[in-house]
Amino acid sequence: MVCGGFACSKNALCALNVVYMLVGLLLIGVAAWGKGLDLVSSIHIIGGVIAVGVFLLLIAVAGLVGAVNHHQVLLFFYMIILGLVFIFQFVISCSCLAINRSKQTDVINASWWVLSNKTRDELERSFDCCGLFNLTTLYQQDYAFCTAVCKNQIPPCQMCGEKFLKHSDEALKILGGVGLFFSFTEILGVWLAMRFRNQKDPRANPSAFL
Helix, strand or coil: CCCCCHHHHHHHHHHHHHHHHHHHHHHHHHHHHHHHCCCCCCHHHHHHHHHHHHHHHHHHHHHHHHHHHCCHHHHHHHHHHHHHHHHHHHHHHHHHHHCCHHHHHHHHHHHHCCCCHHHHHHHHHHHCCCCCCCCCCHHHHHHHHCCCHHHHCCCCCCCHHHHHHHHHHHHHHHHHHHHHHHHHHHHHHHHHHHHHHCCCCCCCCHHHCC
8 A cells, every 4th residue: 555545544643643743742741850859949940841841742642543533524623733733833942943042142131130039040050150240230130149169269241141142052953943843843733634634534434524
Protein backbone atom coordinates (compact mmCIF):
# COMPACT_ATOMS: atom_id res chain seq x y z
CA MET A 1 0.00 0.00 0.00
CA VAL A 2 1.41 3.38 -0.95
CA CYS A 3 1.84 5.98 1.76
CA GLY A 4 -1.12 8.25 1.21
CA GLY A 5 -3.88 5.75 1.78
CA PHE A 6 -6.27 5.69 4.70
CA ALA A 7 -4.11 3.51 6.96
CA CYS A 8 -0.93 5.49 6.28
CA SER A 9 -2.59 8.85 6.95
CA LYS A 10 -4.13 7.50 10.15
CA ASN A 11 -0.83 6.06 11.42
CA ALA A 12 1.11 9.23 10.57
CA LEU A 13 -1.43 11.44 12.36
CA CYS A 14 -1.43 9.16 15.40
CA ALA A 15 2.38 9.14 15.53
CA LEU A 16 2.55 12.94 15.31
CA ASN A 17 0.09 13.35 18.18
CA VAL A 18 1.94 10.80 20.31
CA VAL A 19 5.03 13.00 19.89
CA TYR A 20 2.98 16.06 20.94
CA MET A 21 1.73 14.16 23.99
CA LEU A 22 5.27 13.23 25.01
CA VAL A 23 6.41 16.85 24.63
CA GLY A 24 3.45 18.06 26.70
CA LEU A 25 4.16 15.52 29.46
CA LEU A 26 7.83 16.47 29.37
CA LEU A 27 7.01 20.15 29.88
CA ILE A 28 4.72 19.34 32.82
CA GLY A 29 7.31 16.99 34.32
CA VAL A 30 10.18 19.46 33.98
CA ALA A 31 8.11 22.24 35.57
CA ALA A 32 7.13 19.99 38.49
CA TRP A 33 10.74 18.82 38.89
CA GLY A 34 12.03 22.39 38.90
CA LYS A 35 9.46 23.39 41.50
CA GLY A 36 10.18 20.33 43.63
CA LEU A 37 13.91 21.07 43.73
CA ASP A 38 13.27 24.82 44.26
CA LEU A 39 15.19 25.62 41.07
CA VAL A 40 12.47 28.13 40.19
CA SER A 41 10.09 29.38 42.85
CA SER A 42 8.17 31.88 40.71
CA ILE A 43 4.60 30.60 40.41
CA HIS A 44 4.16 32.57 37.16
CA ILE A 45 7.02 30.76 35.42
CA ILE A 46 5.98 27.33 36.70
CA GLY A 47 2.32 28.00 35.88
CA GLY A 48 3.16 29.19 32.38
CA VAL A 49 5.21 26.09 31.54
CA ILE A 50 2.56 23.76 32.96
CA ALA A 51 -0.20 25.62 31.06
CA VAL A 52 1.67 25.20 27.77
CA GLY A 53 2.22 21.50 28.53
CA VAL A 54 -1.44 20.89 29.41
CA PHE A 55 -2.65 22.80 26.33
CA LEU A 56 -0.36 20.78 24.05
CA LEU A 57 -1.45 17.57 25.75
CA LEU A 58 -5.15 18.36 25.25
CA ILE A 59 -4.61 19.16 21.57
CA ALA A 60 -2.66 15.91 21.12
CA VAL A 61 -5.37 13.85 22.84
CA ALA A 62 -8.07 15.43 20.67
CA GLY A 63 -6.05 14.74 17.53
CA LEU A 64 -5.29 11.17 18.60
CA VAL A 65 -8.92 10.36 19.43
CA GLY A 66 -10.06 11.97 16.20
CA ALA A 67 -7.52 9.97 14.20
CA VAL A 68 -8.31 6.63 15.84
CA ASN A 69 -12.08 7.04 15.46
CA HIS A 70 -12.01 9.03 12.21
CA HIS A 71 -14.14 11.59 14.06
CA GLN A 72 -15.00 14.41 11.65
CA VAL A 73 -15.89 17.05 14.28
CA LEU A 74 -12.81 16.44 16.44
CA LEU A 75 -10.54 16.49 13.42
CA PHE A 76 -12.10 19.75 12.23
CA PHE A 77 -11.54 21.56 15.54
CA TYR A 78 -8.08 19.97 15.76
CA MET A 79 -7.21 21.51 12.39
CA ILE A 80 -8.53 24.96 13.39
CA ILE A 81 -6.75 25.08 16.76
CA LEU A 82 -3.49 23.70 15.37
CA GLY A 83 -3.63 26.23 12.53
CA LEU A 84 -4.04 29.11 15.01
CA VAL A 85 -1.19 27.75 17.14
CA PHE A 86 0.99 27.60 14.02
CA ILE A 87 0.32 31.26 13.17
CA PHE A 88 1.03 32.42 16.72
CA GLN A 89 4.15 30.28 17.09
CA PHE A 90 5.50 31.22 13.65
CA VAL A 91 5.18 34.95 14.42
CA ILE A 92 6.83 34.56 17.85
CA SER A 93 9.67 32.45 16.40
CA CYS A 94 10.38 34.97 13.65
CA SER A 95 10.36 37.76 16.24
CA CYS A 96 12.91 35.88 18.36
CA LEU A 97 15.22 35.52 15.37
CA ALA A 98 14.81 39.14 14.24
CA ILE A 99 15.16 41.03 17.54
CA ASN A 100 18.35 43.13 17.72
CA ARG A 101 20.62 43.85 20.69
CA SER A 102 19.13 47.28 21.38
CA LYS A 103 15.64 45.83 21.56
CA GLN A 104 16.89 43.03 23.78
CA THR A 105 18.24 45.65 26.20
CA ASP A 106 14.88 47.43 26.29
CA VAL A 107 13.00 44.16 26.88
CA ILE A 108 15.38 43.03 29.63
CA ASN A 109 15.21 46.42 31.33
CA ALA A 110 11.39 46.48 31.22
CA SER A 111 11.07 42.88 32.41
CA TRP A 112 13.52 43.31 35.29
CA TRP A 113 11.39 45.86 37.12
CA VAL A 114 8.24 43.78 36.66
CA LEU A 115 9.80 40.85 38.52
CA SER A 116 9.33 40.46 42.23
CA ASN A 117 12.23 41.11 44.60
CA LYS A 118 12.44 37.38 45.33
CA THR A 119 12.74 36.49 41.65
CA ARG A 120 15.38 39.17 41.05
CA ASP A 121 17.32 37.86 44.03
CA GLU A 122 17.16 34.32 42.60
CA LEU A 123 18.46 35.53 39.25
CA GLU A 124 21.32 37.44 40.88
CA ARG A 125 22.40 34.39 42.85
CA SER A 126 21.96 32.08 39.86
CA PHE A 127 24.00 34.26 37.47
CA ASP A 128 26.35 35.49 40.24
CA CYS A 129 25.78 39.17 39.42
CA CYS A 130 24.30 42.29 41.00
CA GLY A 131 21.88 44.86 39.58
CA LEU A 132 20.85 45.22 35.97
CA PHE A 133 22.39 48.21 34.19
CA ASN A 134 24.24 51.01 35.96
CA LEU A 135 21.99 53.67 34.45
CA THR A 136 19.77 54.78 37.32
CA THR A 137 19.83 55.16 41.07
CA LEU A 138 17.77 51.97 41.27
CA TYR A 139 20.97 50.07 40.41
CA GLN A 140 22.47 51.22 43.71
CA GLN A 141 19.44 49.86 45.56
CA ASP A 142 19.71 46.52 43.76
CA TYR A 143 23.41 46.32 44.52
CA ALA A 144 22.86 47.15 48.20
CA PHE A 145 20.40 44.27 48.66
CA CYS A 146 22.24 41.83 46.35
CA THR A 147 23.06 38.44 47.96
CA ALA A 148 25.22 37.01 45.16
CA VAL A 149 28.52 35.38 46.14
CA CYS A 150 30.53 37.72 43.91
CA LYS A 151 29.62 40.72 46.07
CA ASN A 152 32.24 39.71 48.62
CA GLN A 153 34.93 39.03 46.04
CA ILE A 154 37.43 41.04 44.03
CA PRO A 155 36.88 42.19 41.30
CA PRO A 156 33.32 43.33 42.11
CA CYS A 157 30.19 41.79 40.65
CA GLN A 158 29.40 42.13 36.99
CA MET A 159 26.07 43.72 36.12
CA CYS A 160 23.32 41.19 35.46
CA GLY A 161 22.24 43.03 32.33
CA GLU A 162 25.61 42.35 30.70
CA LYS A 163 25.38 38.64 31.49
CA PHE A 164 21.79 38.46 30.29
CA LEU A 165 22.75 40.06 26.96
CA LYS A 166 25.58 37.55 26.49
CA HIS A 167 23.14 34.67 26.72
CA SER A 168 20.11 36.29 25.11
CA ASP A 169 21.37 36.11 21.51
CA GLU A 170 22.05 32.40 21.74
CA ALA A 171 18.85 31.71 23.66
CA LEU A 172 16.70 33.64 21.18
CA LYS A 173 18.27 31.82 18.23
CA ILE A 174 17.62 28.46 19.87
CA LEU A 175 14.05 29.39 20.80
CA GLY A 176 13.37 30.78 17.35
CA GLY A 177 14.87 27.76 15.60
CA VAL A 178 13.04 25.21 17.75
CA GLY A 179 9.81 27.21 17.43
CA LEU A 180 10.08 27.29 13.65
CA PHE A 181 10.77 23.56 13.54
CA PHE A 182 7.70 22.73 15.63
CA SER A 183 5.56 25.22 13.71
CA PHE A 184 6.21 23.29 10.50
CA THR A 185 5.27 20.03 12.23
CA GLU A 186 1.98 21.74 13.11
CA ILE A 187 1.39 22.56 9.44
CA LEU A 188 2.10 18.90 8.74
CA GLY A 189 -0.52 17.98 11.35
CA VAL A 190 -3.10 20.30 9.76
CA TRP A 191 -2.41 18.83 6.32
CA LEU A 192 -2.61 15.24 7.59
CA ALA A 193 -5.86 15.93 9.44
CA MET A 194 -7.40 17.62 6.38
CA ARG A 195 -6.33 14.74 4.15
CA PHE A 196 -7.51 12.11 6.62
CA ARG A 197 -10.94 13.74 7.07
CA ASN A 198 -11.61 13.49 3.34
CA GLN A 199 -10.62 9.84 3.04
CA LYS A 200 -13.05 6.94 3.29
CA ASP A 201 -12.52 4.16 5.79
CA PRO A 202 -12.34 1.00 3.65
CA ARG A 203 -13.72 -1.08 6.54
CA ALA A 204 -16.74 1.17 7.15
CA ASN A 205 -20.12 1.28 5.46
CA PRO A 206 -19.63 3.34 2.25
CA SER A 207 -22.88 5.25 2.90
CA ALA A 208 -21.68 6.33 6.40
CA PHE A 209 -19.20 8.78 4.87
CA LEU A 210 -21.87 10.63 2.93
